[in-house]
Amino acid sequence: MPKMKTDSGAKKRIKVTGTGRLRRGKAFRAHLLEKKSSTRTRRLGRETDVAPGQAKNIKKLMGL
Numbered sequence: 001m002p003k004m005k006t007d008s009g010a011k012k013r014i015k016v017t018g019t020g021r022l023r024r025g026k027a028f029r030a031h032l033l034e035k036k037s038s039t040r041t042r043r044l045g046r047e048t049d050v051a052p053g054q055a056k057n058i059k060k061l062m063g064l
C-alpha cells in the first residue's frame with residue numbers, strides 16, 4: 001500500500017508540538033479589526049489547542 005500523503009491545508013494551519021499536542025491559530029483576526037477591541041484582537045492572535053473531538057481526525061490528515 002502506498003504512503004499516506006499529508007493534507008496540505010492541515011499542514012499549513014496546524015503545528016505539532018514536541019509533546020505531540022496540536023496547536024492552531026484562532027479565527028476572526030483577518031479583517032474588520034477596527035470594531036474589535038484591542039484586548040480581543042490580542043487574544044485572537046495567540047495560538048490555542050485543537051479541540052479533543054477534532055484531534056483524532058486532524059492527526060489522520062497530518063499523517064500522525
